[in-house]
Amino acid sequence: MSPSVRLQEMIRVIRGARTQGEERGVIQRECAAIRAQFRQADNGTRSHNLAKLLYVHMLGYPAHFGQMECVRLIASPRYNEKRVGYLGAMMLLDEKQDASLLITNSIKNDLSHSSQYVQSLALCTLGCMGSAEMCRDLAPEIDRLLRASNSYIKKKAALCAVHIVRKVPELGELFTPASRSLLSEKNHGVLHGAVVLITELCERNPETLEQFRKAVPELVQIMKGLVMSGYSPEHNVAGISDPFLQVRILRLLRILGRNNETASDAVNDLLAQVATNTDSSKTAGSAVLYETVLTVMDIKSESGLRVLAVNILGRFLLNNDRNIRYISMTSLQKIVQTDHNAVQRHRGTIVDCLKDQDASVKRRALELSLALVSAVNIRSLMKELLLFLSSCPPELRAHTTSGIFNAAERYAPSQRWHIDTILHVLTTAGGDVRDETVPNLIQLITTATELHCYTVHKLYRALIADISVQSLVQVACWCIGEYGDLLLRGECEETEPVQVAEDDVLDALETVLQSHMSSPATRGFALTATMKLSTRITHNVDRIRSIVSIYGSCIDVELQQRAVEYNALFKKYDHMRAAVLERMPVIDKSSPGHTNGESAGGSIKEMEPTKRTQEVVLPQEPANQVCDLLDLLGGSGEPPQPSPALSTTALGPVSSTAGGDLLDLLGGLDAPLDHVTRPGKTLGPNYRLFMTFVSHSYPPQSVQLQMKAPSGDVIPAHGLGQVTQTVLLNNPNKVSLKMRVRVCYTSQDFVCQDTVQIDSFPSPAW
Amino acid sequence: MLRFLLLFSRQGKLRLQKWFTPVTEREKKKVIREMTLMVLARPPCSCNFLHWRDLKIVYKRYASLYFCCGLEDQDNELLTLEVLHRYVELLDKYFGNVCELDIIFNFEKAYFILDEFLMGGEILETSKTAVGIAMEEAETLQETMEEYMSKPTY
Numbered sequence: 005m006s007p008s009v010r011l012q013e014m015i016r017v018i019r020g021a022r023t024q025g026e027e028r029g030v031i032q033r034e035c036a037a038i039r040a041q042f043r044q045a046d047n048g049t050r051s052h053n054l055a056k057l058l059y060v061h062m063l064g065y066p067a068h069f070g071q072m073e074c075v076r077l078i079a080s081p082r083y084n085e086k087r088v089g090y091l092g093a094m095m096l097l098d099e100k101q102d103a104s105l106l107i108t109n110s111i112k113n114d115l116s117h118s119s120q121y122v123q124s125l126a127l128c129t130l131g132c133m134g135s136a137e138m139c140r141d142l143a144p145e146i147d148r149l150l151r152a153s154n155s156y157i158k159k160k161a162a163l164c165a166v167h168i169v170r171k172v173p174e175l176g177e178l179f180t181p182a183s184r185s186l187l188s189e190k191n192h193g194v195l196h197g198a199v200v201l202i203t204e205l206c207e208r209n210p211e212t213l214e215q216f217r218k219a220v221p222e223l224v225q226i227m228k229g230l231v232m233s234g235y236s237p238e239h240n241v242a243g244i245s246d247p248f249l250q251v252r253i254l255r256l257l258r259i260l261g262r263n264n265e266t267a268s269d270a271v272n273d274l275l276a277q278v279a280t281n282t283d284s285s286k287t288a289g290s291a292v293l294y295e296t297v298l299t300v301m302d303i304k305s306e307s308g309l310r311v312l313a314v315n316i317l318g319r320f321l322l323n324n325d326r327n328i329r330y331i332s333m334t335s336l337q338k339i340v341q342t343d344h345n346a347v348q349r350h351r352g353t354i355v356d357c358l359k360d361q362d363a364s365v366k367r368r369a370l371e372l373s374l375a376l377v378s379a380v381n382i383r384s385l386m387k388e389l390l391l392f393l394s395s396c397p398p399e400l401r402a403h404t405t406s407g408i409f410n411a412a413e414r415y416a417p418s419q420r421w422h423i424d425t426i427l428h429v430l431t432t433a434g435g436d437v438r439d440e441t442v443p444n445l446i447q448l449i450t451t452a453t454e455l456h457c458y459t460v461h462k463l464y465r466a467l468i469a470d471i472s473v474q475s476l477v478q479v480a481c482w483c484i485g486e487y488g489d490l491l492l493r494g495e496c497e498e499t500e501p502v503q504v505a506e507d508d509v510l511d512a513l514e515t516v517l518q519s520h521m522s523s524p525a526t527r528g529f530a531l532t533a534t535m536k537l538s539t540r541i542t543h544n545v546d547r548i549r550s551i552v553s554i555y556g557s558c559i560d561v562e563l564q565q566r567a568v569e570y571n572a573l574f575k576k577y578d579h580m581r582a583a584v585l586e587r588m589p590v591i592d593k594s595s596p597g598h599t600n601g602e603s604a605g606g607s608i609k610e611m612e613p614t615k616r617t618q619e620v621v622l623p624q625e626p627a628n629q630v631c632d633l634l635d636l637l638g639g640s641g642e643p644p645q646p647s648p649a650l651s652t653t654a655l656g657p658v659s660s661t662a663g664g665d666l667l668d669l670l671g672g673l674d675a676p677l678d679h680v681t682r683p684g685k686t687l688g689p690n691y692r693l694f695m696t697f698v699s700h701s702y703p704p705q706s707v708q709l710q711m712k713a714p715s716g717d718v719i720p721a722h723g724l725g726q727v728t729q730t731v732l733l734n735n736p737n738k739v740s741l742k743m744r745v746r747v748c749y750t751s752q753d754f755v756c757q758d759t760v761q762i763d764s765f766p767s768p769a770w
Numbered sequence: 771m772l773r774f775l776l777l778f779s780r781q782g783k784l785r786l787q788k789w790f791t792p793v794t795e796r797e798k799k800k801v802i803r804e805m806t807l808m809v810l811a812r813p814p815c816s817c818n819f820l821h822w823r824d825l826k827i828v829y830k831r832y833a834s835l836y837f838c839c840g841l842e843d844q845d846n847e848l849l850t851l852e853v854l855h856r857y858v859e860l861l862d863k864y865f866g867n868v869c870e871l872d873i874i875f876n877f878e879k880a881y882f883i884l885d886e887f888l889m890g891g892e893i894l895e896t897s898k899t900a901v902g903i904a905m906e907e908a909e910t911l912q913e914t915m916e917e918y919m920s921k922p923t924y
Contacts, residue, residue: 012875019874055878062784062877064799084912091881098792121908131890133792156904159894167890193895200892238897241852248896251849287855291848326817331848364817 011055018063031060035067042073050077051088058088058095071096071103078110083122086114090125099135108138115145123149124160131164139168143175150182155191162186162197166204176205180212187222192239192249195226199252206259217260220267224274227253231278242286254278254295261303268304275300279312290320290328294335301339314339314346321353326362333357333368340375351376355385358392367400374407382415386425394432401436405429409441419452423459427476431466434473442478447591449483457496460487464504467512472521478529481516484509485533486588489540506541510534514551524560531555531563535570539585549574771891772850773825773840774801775884777873780834782806785873786880790891805838819847830854834870857887860901882908 014034021027038053054073061067074096077089097104107129114126127149130142146168149161162183169176179201186198206213230245230253239246261268275296284290293316300313320332333354340347354376357369370392377385386408393404408429416422426445430437449459463480471477484491494503516522516530531552538548552574555567573581714729774793777786784802793801808820809829820827822840828850829838837854841847858868860883865872873880886901888894895901 015875059877062787064784087882087908087912088878091878100792100794119911121904121911124904128885128889132790160889163889163892163894166892170890192897193900196893196896238899241856246896247852248849248893251846252893255844255846287848288852291846291852294848295846326815327819327848327851330817330819361813362816364819364821367821 010049011052011059014056015059018059027063031063031065035060035065039069042069050080051085054088054092058092061095067096071101075103075106075110078107078114083119086122086125090129093129094132098133099138104133104135105137108141111138112142112145115142115149120154120157123153123157127157127160127164131160131167134164134167134171136171139171139175143168143172143178147178147182150179150186155189155194158186158189159191159193159197162194162201166197166201169201169204169208173208176209176212180205180215184216184219187219187226192246196249196252199223199249199256203252203256203259206256213260217264217267220257220260220270223253223257223260224271227257227274228277231281241288243283244286244288244292247288247292250278250292251295254292254299258299258302261299263304265304271299271303272305272309275305276309276312279309279316284319287325287327290323290325290331294320294331297335301335301343310343311346314343318350318353321350321357326360326365329357329360330362330365330368333365333372337368337372337375340372344376344378347372348376348378348381351381351385355388358388363397363399366397370396370400370404370407374411377411377415379415379417382411382417383421386411390425390428390432393429398436401433402438405433405437405441409438409444419448420455420458422448423452423455424462427462427466430473430476430479431470434476437475442475445479446482449479450588450590453590456487457490457493459483460491461496461502464491464509464512465502467516468508471516471519474523474526477516477522477526481513481526481529481533484513485529485536488533488537492541506537506544507547509537509541510544510547510551513537517551517555524562527560528562528566531566531570535566535573536585538574539582771842771845772853772888773842773891775837775839775888776802776805778802778806778809778836778838779870780810780836782810785835785870786877786884788881788884788888801840805840809836809838818851828854832858835873853888853893856898857884859898860887863898863902864905879905 018027018030018034021030034056038057041047041049041053050073054070054077057067057070057073061070070092074089074092077085078093080086080089093104093107097107111126111130114122117123117126127146130138130146134142143165146161146164149157150165153161165179165183169179183198183201183205186194186201189195189198202216202219206216227250230250233245236245239249241247244250257267257271257274261271278296279293279300282289282292282296284293297313297316300309305313317332317335320328321336323329323332336347336350336354351373354369354372357365358373360366360369373385373389389404389408389411393401393408396404409426412422412425416425423445426441426448430441430445449456452459460483463476463483466476467480467484488509490496491504491509492506513530513534517527517534522530534548534551538545541548552567552570555563556571558564558567573584577584712730712732714727772790774790775786775788776784778784784806787798787802789798804822805827808822808827812820812829818828818830820829825840825842826845826847827838827840828847829836830851831837837858839850839854841850861868861873861880864879864883865876883901883905886895886904895904
């Protein structure tokens with residue numbers, strides 16, 4: 005009887021056990037027998053006993069006493085014993101066990117064994133559980149095997165080298181030369197191993213990466229061979245020749261082409277070829293296409309290729325196979341930041357995937373939808389998201405609510421929409437929202453001053469419908485307390501009027517106070533709201549007084565303290581009650597990232613009301629006294645066009661009077677003050693700031709002023725240029741001059757103004 | 771690279787475990803339990819990919835056995851489905867119409883086949899036939915040895 009039947013017999017017996025206890029008994033007996041056998045001398049059954057032990061170990065029972073047996077079996081000269089011994093070593097020993105060091109010598113000997121199958125056992129074990137010391141010891145051996153052996157051993161040595169490099173990265177340099185030469189092998193197994201090894205080396209060492217960039221043409225050749233080759237029965241999977249190798253080569257090309265123009269250029273053609281020629285009807289082809297898309301997006305590929313890649317992902321999105329839809333959404337998530345518009349085109353399909361049955365697909369669709377929210381699509385997308393929220397699986401709810409809130413904060417088209425959205429979320433999934441939602445919502449409500457009436461009506465209706473959602477109840481109580489007078493007034497422009505009596509409101513708040521569902525924080529809100537109403541209602545103040553005094557003896561300390569203080573407010577400090585409980589001012593939002601239309605440009609200084617002289621717009625002078633200034637739109641020497649409708653004017657002559665130089669001027673004048681307005685020219689994206697010049701100068705009344713054209717009408721940002729505008733002043737009375745200059749300009753579509761006062765002119769001015 | 775490969779039945783019994791990184795016994799048990807729970811809870815027509823801790827989990831059901839493996843971030847999930855399929859094909863070729871019982875009673879052979887196909891979490895051999903050939907030759911070597919051993923030694 006062949007001894008291995010005994011193993012199968014044991015397995016049969018164990019499986020036949022009807023209860024856990026019975027099984028444990030059988031196993032204990034067997035383990036005892038095995039231990040006894042191990043202590044005996046060699047009797048030819050050692051390997052079978054170890055195999056039995058390994059089975060027991062897989063069932064979850066302790067098997068550490070087999071470790072030494074593994075070591076002994078590995079050292080045995082017999083192949084079958086070695087085989088089981090090595091298997092045992094991989095299952096029972098790992099680098100943390102001391103016994104693992106004992107097999108180092110055996111492995112070393114077996115690496116030079118005459119039989120390749122023994123060598124392969126040693127390589128396999130080393131590559132599976134070799135510790136750092138073992139790797140250091142045996143690395144030269146592995147290098148030797150990489151160079152001079154048959155392909156069966158070479159492929160195993162390559163992956164063993166990968167393990168060594170992962171454990172001891174410094175040894176990577178040892179394997180670099182050998183791995184380069186492996187690329188010329190024909191055997192696919194060896195080639196695959198070589199590509200994996202090179203990938204590992206390049207990922208860990210940037211210099212090696214540089215070196216291997218020179219191998220890109222060779223890799224491209226290999227890949228082309230695979231793609232264009234005919235049918236090979238050995239490697240064909242669903243029409244693709246060796247998809248495993250293809251995917252690994254694409255991954256290596258990705259690493260080599262990243263951030264490098266030359267390498268990326270070299271693979272552009274190949275990627276286009278693979279993308280178009282690969283048949284993606286089966287998983288194997290889709291896997292290759294997927295890897296191609298990842299590579300295209302990661303390297304510096306040309307834009308046509310990128311478009312092709314995004315289109316492939318779009319095609320995947322429409323695939324019937326769920327796996328492929330999932331994959332496509334994962335990839336789109338990675339590129340949504342960089343190629344936002346391309347992904348936006350597929351928004352419809354992505355939103356449809358929100359309704360998929362599968363939880364993984366739903367999650368991906370949610371992430372992607374949240375990433376695609378923009379100011380343009382916020383309304384329609386939010387509708388879909390809210391619909392999704394009502395039916396979404398519980399593990400995704402918290403994420404959905406926080407995503408919705410973020411999107412609403414960034415892109416809300418109006419405050420009313422924002423408030424409505426938050427209220428909708430609170431009613432649908434109020435239990436899953438973040439803690440800061442309540443204060444955030446309250447802050448939002450206070451800023452939307454026109455909507456106070458609408459908000460409080462809406463919240464009141466929600467409150468009387470359902471008091472179980474704590475966050476909603478808290479906000480509702482706060483609002484009713486704060487804006488109760490608006491509620492009681494009855495009319496509201498934005499919603500249908502409803503008559504609410506004071507008693508109804510107090511009833512609602514009392515229900516919240518007394519309900520078991522209300523948390524202590526919520527009851528605190530309700531009590532404070534009740535108190536606030538005492539200054540906002542007219543008839544039922546006594547009722548409030550009684551509620552407050554009841555809670556003065558409440559068990560909850562917080563409530564009790566509040567009630568006692570409010571009581572005191574009624575009794576001793578009644579004169580202060582109105583002041584204490586009056587409407588709160590708008591709360592300042594201090595959190596960063598709040599936008600909605602804040603200007604990105606510089607600060608806008610406020611215009612102080614100044615004592616200014618009127619702007620004097622005098623009629624134009626006749627044409628023959630044109631100045632050579634004022635080429636508004638570039639053409640000099642043009643006659644001035646007297647038309648008040650136009651925004652350009654002409655200047656009068658410059659007559660010289662006494663008055664000398666003021667600010668670099670050329671004498672006085674009696675020309676009219678002119679008012680120069682120019683439309684700003686929009687320049688390209690290089691300029692951040694562009695200005696329209698409107699300069700007003702306000703000198704004292706007796707002085708006359710002539711403004712010349714500015715030297716340009718756009719000032720580039722960051723102080724890269726300047727514009728000069730000359731002003732001529734006629735000061736016949738020689739008064740001391742003060743001037744206030746106002747500059748109006750447009751910066752990125754916001755009109756700004758700046759005022760400068762010039763008090764001191766150079767003394768020869770008058 | 772693959773971090774681990776597990777085979778378990780519909781009742782959650784482990785049939786094969788291969789770990790490609792050093793993991794303590796306790797951690798192994800924890801992972802096995804969590805994988806079993808997660809995978810067995812999935813409805814029939816769902817996606818084969820999951821996310822767990824920082825790993826991607828790919829699983830596929832073949833008859834009564836679930837094949838489940840954990841991948842790192844840069845690994846290609848679709849390709850891993852092909853890897854699992856290839857392993858099943860290899861088992862099928864070796865055992866001839868493989869079923870769960872074959873793997874239970876000949877678990878060491880299943881391991882040997884796996885070791886010819888994957889190593890260190892990476893694919894070792896991409897050819898369909900090479901693994902089978904290697905197994906045959908190793909068996910021949912083993913039988914020769916056993917025959918030799920069972921002869922009386924005088």
